[in-house]
Amino acid sequence: MQATEHVANWIVNTKYEDMPAEAKRVAQDTAFDCLGVTLAGSAQPLGSIILSYGQQLGGVAEATMIPNGRRIAASNAALVNGTLAHALDFDDRSGFAHSASVLLPTLLAMAEKTGASGRDFVEAYIVGHEVGEALSPRGKTGEYPFQKQAVSGRMGATAACSKLLKLDQRQIRVALGIAGSMASGLEHNLGTMTNPLHAGLAARDGVMATELAARGWTAGERILEHPNGFINAFLGPAWLGQQQAGHLLVERLGNPFRIQDMVMIKKYPCGGSNHFTIDALLELMREHHFDYRDVAEVEVSQAYYSHYIDPINEKPRTGLQGKFSMVYNAAAALVLGKVDIDTFTDERVNDPRIRETIDKIRMRVLSRYEIAYADEERHWPGGGSTGMTGRPIVVRLKSGKVVSKLIPPDHILGGPKNQWGFDGIRAKFESNARRVLPEQKVQEAVRVWSKLDEIQSIREAIPSILA
Numbered sequence: 039m040q041a042t043e044h045v046a047n048w049i050v051n052t053k054y055e056d057m058p059a060e061a062k063r064v065a066q067d068t069a070f071d072c073l074g075v076t077l078a079g080s081a082q083p084l085g086s087i088i089l090s091y092g093q094q095l096g097g098v099a100e101a102t103m104i105p106n107g108r109r110i111a112a113s114n115a116a117l118v119n120g121t122l123a124h125a126l127d128f129d130d131r132s133g134f135a136h137s138a139s140v141l142l143p144t145l146l147a148m149a150e151k152t153g154a155s156g157r158d159f160v161e162a163y164i165v166g167h168e169v170g171e172a173l174s175p176r177g178k179t180g181e182y183p184f185q186k187q188a189v190s191g192r193m194g195a196t197a198a199c200s201k202l203l204k205l206d207q208r209q210i211r212v213a214l215g216i217a218g219s220m221a222s223g224l225e226h227n228l229g230t231m232t233n234p235l236h237a238g239l240a241a242r243d244g245v246m247a248t249e250l251a252a253r254g255w256t257a258g259e260r261i262l263e264h265p266n267g268f269i270n271a272f273l274g275p276a277w278l279g280q281q282q283a284g285h286l287l288v289e290r291l292g293n294p295f296r297i298q299d300m301v302m303i304k305k306y307p308c309g310g311s312n313h314f315t316i317d318a319l320l321e322l323m324r325e326h327h328f329d330y331r332d333v334a335e336v337e338v339s340q341a342y343y344s345h346y347i348d349p350i351n352e353k354p355r356t357g358l359q360g361k362f363s364m365v366y367n368a369a370a371a372l373v374l375g376k377v378d379i380d381t382f383t384d385e386r387v388n389d390p391r392i393r394e395t396i397d398k399i400r401m402r403v404l405s406r407y408e409i410a411y412a413d414e415e416r417h418w419p420g421g422g423s424t425g426m427t428g429r430p431i432v433v434r435l436k437s438g439k440v441v442s443k444l445i446p447p448d449h450i451l452g453g454p455k456n457q458w459g460f461d462g463i464r465a466k467f468e469s470n471a472r473r474v475l476p477e478q479k480v481q482e483a484v485r486v487w488s489k490l491d492e493i494q495s496i497r498e499a500i501p502s503i504l505a
Contacts, residue, residue, distance in 0.1 A: 041262040041269070041287045045169060046210035048291050049197055054161040060298040065163045066490045067463055071303050072129045072138035073487055073503065074467035077105055078379065079125030081473045084231045088238070092118035101147040105474050105505040112147040113245040119143035121238030124187075126379060127361050128307035128470070129237075133171025133300045134190035139237040141166045144195040144244045148202050149496035156493030162202040166244075167297045170194020172290045173262075175273050188223020188236035189272050195244025203248050208259070215257030216247035218268040225345055228309075229359040262287065303452040303463060306377045308360070311346055312367040313450050318431040318443040319371045326441050330372035330395045334436045338364055339402045339429035341409050353396070357382035368431075369395035379473075404429070464488065474505050 039047075054062075079085060092103050097111025103118045110118075123129055123139035130138045141163050149159050174190040175182050196217040200210045220243040223236040251257075261267045269287075306313055315338055323329060340346055346364040354363040360370070360382050369392045370381050380386065430444035448455045451462075458466075464484060471480045479502065486493065486502045493499045 040260055042211050042214060042260050043207070045172075045197070045214065045262065045287065045291065046207045049165055049169065049201055049210050050205075050207050052165055052201075052292060054157060056292075057161070057164050058295055058298065061164055061295045062160055062491065064298045064301050065160050065167070066488075067460065068130050068132070068138045068297075068301050068303060069142050069159075069163060069490055070467060070487050071463050072123055072142045073483075074470035075126055075128045075139075076119060076123040076142070077475065077503065078128070078470035078473045079122035079234070080105055082122075082125045084125055084234065085122055087231070088118050088121045088235075100151040102150060102500050102504070104146075104503055107504040112151045113242045113249070115150075116143045116147040116245045117238040117242035119146060119238070120241030121234045124234035124237035126307040126382075127233075127309060128304055128379070130304065131302040131310040133167060133296060134174040134194060135186040136237065137167050137170060137187075137191070137194065137297075137301070139234075140170070140187060140191040140195050140240045140244070141198050143238070143241040144199055145202060146496065146500075147241070147245055148199050148248075150500055152202070153495050153497045154202055155495060156490045156499075158202060159493070159496060160491050162198040164295065164297055165201045166194040166196075166198025168292055168295060169197035171296055171300065172287050173268070173273070183225055184221075184272060185223040185225055185227075185233075185236050188240055189221045191237070191240040192217045192221045192243050192247075193268070195240050196247045199244045199248040200251075203252060205248060205252060209248075209251045211259040211261075212255060212257045213247045213251035214268075215259055215261040216250055216255065217243055218261040219257070220247065221268065221272060228345060228362045229354070229356070231358065233358070299454050301454065302450065303458055303466075305451050306367075307379050307382060308367055308377065309346065309362045311340075311344070312361075312364060312377075314445045314447070315364060315368050315431055316371045316377050317445045317450065319368060319433070320375070321445075322431070322433055322441050322443050323372070323375065326435075326439075328433075328435055329375070330369070330391065330398075332435050332437070333372060333395070333398055333433060335434045336368055336372070336399045337402055337432040337434075338368060338399060339404055340364065341404050342406060344403075352401075354387055355384075357384050357387050360387045364401065365396045365399040366392070368399045369393075379470075402429070460488070471503075475503070479503075479505070 092114055093108055095114040097114055099109035100112040101115035102109050120143035123143055129136050145159050170190045173193050174186050196213050200213050227233050262269050354360040354366050360366040372395055373391045430442040432442045434440050452458050468480055482502045486499050
């Protein structure tokens with residue numbers, strides 16, 4: 039059986055009852071978290087732009103833009119809500135970089151249009167995550183020019199939407215064929231409004247691909263394994279050849295389910311690799327009672343392939359650039375003693391105290407040899423592919439004292455092995471939702487959306503998240 043056919047069969051045949059309880063819980067928690075992030079994202083400068091653009095696009099009133107309540111065509115609503123969901127870079131880290139900001143808006147749009155239940159939503163969400171993760175490149179992020187969310191995410195969104203619409207096996211192959219031709223999204227756009235647009239476009243295209251397939255559209259039905267198909271075009275050498283790639287996909291998909299072992303619900307609204315540095319510095323400040331005025335130098339190690347060492351990020355000038363600047367996040371943590379949504383405004387990025395402190399942050403770029411040695415010796419247990427290296431943060435104080443801290447990935451709050459717990463996720467949701475909703479609506483939204491699988495109709499639940 040070819041890879042595309044296998045994936046289509048798996049989507050059709052995989053049922054809610056087949057999914058582990060922990061996978062269902064994580065899917066619900068992640069979608070709930072991302073819903074709060076989406077509400078907060080609407081209050082960002084790009085929020086008014088994309089909301090007004092969505093209103094201009096219009097179309098048949100099928101799905102709602104959050105939180106203004108305007109109803110437009112489902113594909114357009116997915117575009118708007120997906121962009122808002124990733125506006126803060128506060129959504130999850132997972133199998134294809136940021137799954138929630140693609141899957142949530144895709145399924146919100148289609149579930150509202152069709153009147154699907156929360157249980158159907160959760161089933162489709164997990165299917166979408168597993169397909170997107172299985173098709174995600176295995177190489178190092180900084181050596182891969184495409185953003186995983188924008189490429190693999192389109193396929194995940196299409197899989198999720200296909201499940202929700204109950205497409206048959208051939209229709210799913212066609213839908214994947216359509217989505218494969220839409221895939222794109224370049225890492226160069228990190229730190230701009232186009233970065234969150236990647237999520238919106240992937241969500242829109244997932245809706246469009248499935249709706250066209252359901253209407254009898256045609257596309258290549260071997261989009262994954264064909265020599266001119268998705269795997270060869272986007273995954274390439276990292277998958278060691280298209281035939282082996284197809285076998286790997288067949289072996290990985292749902293065997294086992296992976297969502298519960300991959301999702302990290304973010305504590306800070308910035309690029310995920312910054313979390314290790316921020317946590318280490320805040321802990322060092324608490325333990326040794328110093329602040330930015332006492333610091334002579336901070337050393338942060340990054341791998342040679344990390345996009346956090348991009349020259350643009352060395353001297354960020356906008357809040358969006360600051361989200362992907364290791365030196366800015368380190369300096370902001372030292373100066374402010376915290377990192378939150380308000381850390382990433384244009385005004386804050388140009389705070390003279392932070393600008394001065396940035397000059398104290400020294401990035402140590404590790405070579406291929408050093409990274410290979412660390413991987414071989416497992417010096418970075420649980421490490422990822424985004425540039426973190428297993429080297430501690432080193433702070434040299436003006437007094438001559440030197441302190442250091444290493445935060446392994448497994449210890450980061452929100453990850454699979456150090457979970458928030460629902461109380462923490464709810465507190466984050468409430469804080470985000472309060473930026474656009476009155477308190478009564480915030481609590482209504484918590485009551486309704488924190489038990490996603492109990493919602494009888496997503497369409498009837500939408501008013502609880504409208505301003």
